[in-house]
Every structure is written in structure tokens, then in C-alpha cells.
Amino acid sequence: MKKFLVSYILIFLLGLTSFAQKPALAGDAFAHTYSIVAKDAKTGEMAVGVQSHWFSVGPLVAWGKSGIGVIATQSFVNPSFGPEGLMLLEEGNNAEEVVETLINNDEGRDFRQLAVLASSGENAAYTGKNCVEAASHITGDNFSVQANMMLNDNVVPAMAAAFKENSNLPLAERVVKVLEAAQNAGGDIRGRQSAALIVVGKDKVEASWKDKKIDLRVDDHKNPVQELARLLKTARAYEYMNKGDLAMEAGDVNKALEAYGTAESMVPNNLEMKFWKAVALANSENFEEAKLIFNRIFEQDENWRTMLKRLPKAGLLNVNEEELKSLIKQEPIKID
Structure with missing residues (x-):
């Protein structure tokens, strides 16, 4: 009985020793994924793009700060790498020093994957020896691509090639091409679920919301990269909407209509874009053209008719009562 008890205690103590040697990964998100950190050499913008078979991967993996740099932390994610890495960059450490500091102070280093890119474009990456294969990274001029738990070894080289081959595109669109290339090469062995894209500027900003x-x-989507590309296109269209609004504020109706028209051509089924284009037409006294657009909008959604009624009071529609009535009811406008 004593021999059995001693043996049991020895086994228990060995178990504790073995457990103590393992990194404390309890609670760490299991976000195996592929990602890119990159800089546009022309504009100075920096970006992180990521896709994973994991719910809401963006807040875990992608980190960035204008004028400072961007970071991707993945595999068994250590989220502190994001804010701490950006702080180290802001303090003047280069990308390699940031990676070394974060990894060397982390007991779970063998399970981590990390990429850091500074505003200078200089970058560094790390792939722990226990990251699930296929796992690797490639660093190059103004970019680093990294992945783990991929279907094959072709994913990361395909990402690097895509970044180099699409240098003619704006950075955000270029990053999406990289994510698409990763998926086409095999992608995550488990499939697809979420994706994210952030872009920050070359200069520091005081207002955090900028x-x-x-x-x-x-x-959460069956084809997250495709959906990300759609959202990016929509975001670009709204950039033109903003340009149109600014042109209207400056009294340049033609420029506003051009911007609104571009936005509408990019997202042709968006009623709001059509609506504000029609408002701009009405404000420039192109009533008949505005009425045709309003009529098509009202046929699809009556709420826009109510919206139109509210605009004069807000100072967004410069028409008199007779003109407003005609726009709402599609009656002929009587102009003296």
C-alpha cells in the first residue's frame, strides 16, 4: 500500500511539473488564420487584412495606429501584442525589436504568430514552432504575410506574390487581392468564417476617431473575403457621396452630381445614393430629372417620401412649398 501511495505521489508530482512547463494558454482565442500587414510606399498608408475560420477575427488579430504602424497577432492569439506592440513602436523601437520584446516575454511563444510593420515600412515576423502546419511567414519590402493551419504550403507564397503583382491598386484593394490569393491557394484547412480589414494613415492624428x-x-459569413470586397466597394462609393456633399456645400452642383453619379454607379441598388443625387438635382433646379428619380425611389419605399418632406426645414432642400409638393406628388411645377 505504501509503495502504491509513493508511486501515486510521484506520478502526481511529475504531472504538475509537466503542466508547469506548458505555456498558460487557457482563455487564449484559437484564431488560426492568414493575414497581411503592409504599407503603400506611395501614400504611406498601412493596413492589416485577415481571414479565419473563427468568429469575429478582426478585433483579435488586426491592430493599427496612424503614423505608428500595424500589427497582426494570431494562432493562439495574445491580444496584448496589439496595444503593447504599437506602444513600443511609438517609443522608437523598430519592428524587429518589438517582435523580440513581445515574444521573449511570453510563455506561450511557441504557439504564437506575430507580424509587426512600422510606419517606415520596416517589418518583422515570428512563427512559433508549435503553430499548426502549414504555418510560415514571408517578409518583403513594405509587407509581411503569415498563416497557420493552412491546407498546404502554397498559401503564404501565393499571398506574397499577390501583393507584389497588384502594386497598381490602392492599398485596401491590394490587401483584398492578397486574401483572395490565399483562399484560392487552399486557405484555412477548416474553411472560412470571418475577415477584417483596417487601414491607417501615414501621419499621427490627435482625434482617435480619425x-x-x-x-x-x-x-460570420460563408464567404467572408468576398463579402469584405463588397463592403470595401461600398465604402469607396460612400467616399464619393461625401465628396458630393462637400461639393454641394461649396455650391459646385456639377461636381456634386459627378461624385454622386460615380457612387451610384458603384452601388446601383442603393436607394440612399439615388435619393441624395435627386436632392442635388432639385437644389440646382433640375426638377424634372429629380422627380423621375424620386418617383422610382418612392415606388420601392414610401419612407423616402416622408424624408423628402422633412428636408426643407433642415435646410437640406432649397425649394418653395409648390415645388416641394410637386416633387412629393409628381405634379407639374409651375414656374413664373
């Missing part, structure tokens, strides 16, 4: 130029997330 930090991210683009911040898009697809938290």
Missing part, C-alpha cells in the same frame, strides 16, 4: 481610414469587419 485614426482608421478604413475599418471593415465580416464577423
Whole structure:
């Protein structure tokens, strides 16, 4: 009985020793994924793009700060790598020093994957020896691509090639091409679920809400990269809507109509874009053309008719009562 008890105690103590040697990963998100951190050499913008078979991967993996840099932390994610890494960059550490500091102070380093890119474009990456294969990274001029738990070893090289081959595109669109290339090469062995894209500027900003130029997330979707591309196109269309609004404020109706028209051509089924284009037409006294557009909008959704009635009081529609009545009811306008 004593021998059995001693043996049991020895086994128990060995078990404790073995457990103590394992990294404390309890609670760490299991976000195996592929990602890119990159800089546009022309504009100075920096971006992170990511896709994973994990719910809402963006907030875990993608980190960035204008004028400082961008970071992707993945595999068994250590979320502290994001804010701490950006702080280290802001303090003047280079990308390699940031990676070394974060990894060397982490007991779970063998399970981590990390990429850091500074505003200079200089970058560094790390792939722990226990990351699930296929796992690797490639760093190059102004970019780093990394992945783990991929279907094959072709994913990361395909991402690097896609970044180099699409240098003619804006950074955000270029990053989407990289994510598409990863998926086409095999992608995550488990499939697809979520994706995210952030873009920050080359210069520091004081207002935190101005930090991210683009911040898009697809938290749960059967084809997240495709949905991310759609959202990016929509975001670009709304950039033209904003340009149209600014042109209207400046009294340049033709420029506003051009911007609104571009936005509408990019997202042709968006009623709001059609609506504000028609408002701009009405404000420039192109009533008949405005009425045709309003009529098509009202046929699809009556709420826009109510919306139109409210605009004069808000100072957004410069028409008199007779003109407003005609726009709402599609009656002929009598102009003296």
C-alpha cells in the first residue's frame, strides 16, 4: 500500500511539473488564420487584412495606429501584442525589436504568430514552432504575410506574390487581392468564417476617431473575403457621396452630381445614393430629372417620401412649398 501511495505521489508530482512547463494558454482565442500587414510606399498608408475560420477575427488579430504602424497577432492569439506592440513602436523601437520584446516575454511563444510593420515600412515576423502546419511567414519590402493551419504550403507564397503583382491598386484593394490569393491557394484547412480589414494613415492624428481610414469587419459569413470586397466597394462609393456633399456645400452642383453619379454607379441598388443625387438635382433646379428619380425611389419605399418632406426645414432642400409638393406628388411645377 505504501509503495502504491509513493508511486501515486510521484506520478502526481511529475504531472504538475509537466503542466508547469506548458505555456498558460487557457482563455487564449484559437484564431488560426492568414493575414497581411503592409504599407503603400506611395501614400504611406498601412493596413492589416485577415481571414479565419473563427468568429469575429478582426478585433483579435488586426491592430493599427496612424503614423505608428500595424500589427497582426494570431494562432493562439495574445491580444496584448496589439496595444503593447504599437506602444513600443511609438517609443522608437523598430519592428524587429518589438517582435523580440513581445515574444521573449511570453510563455506561450511557441504557439504564437506575430507580424509587426512600422510606419517606415520596416517589418518583422515570428512563427512559433508549435503553430499548426502549414504555418510560415514571408517578409518583403513594405509587407509581411503569415498563416497557420493552412491546407498546404502554397498559401503564404501565393499571398506574397499577390501583393507584389497588384502594386497598381490602392492599398485596401491590394490587401483584398492578397486574401483572395490565399483562399484560392487552399486557405484555412477548416474553411472560412470571418475577415477584417483596417487601414491607417501615414501621419499621427490627435482625434482617435480619425485614426482608421478604413475599418471593415465580416464577423460570420460563408464567404467572408468576398463579402469584405463588397463592403470595401461600398465604402469607396460612400467616399464619393461625401465628396458630393462637400461639393454641394461649396455650391459646385456639377461636381456634386459627378461624385454622386460615380457612387451610384458603384452601388446601383442603393436607394440612399439615388435619393441624395435627386436632392442635388432639385437644389440646382433640375426638377424634372429629380422627380423621375424620386418617383422610382418612392415606388420601392414610401419612407423616402416622408424624408423628402422633412428636408426643407433642415435646410437640406432649397425649394418653395409648390415645388416641394410637386416633387412629393409628381405634379407639374409651375414656374413664373
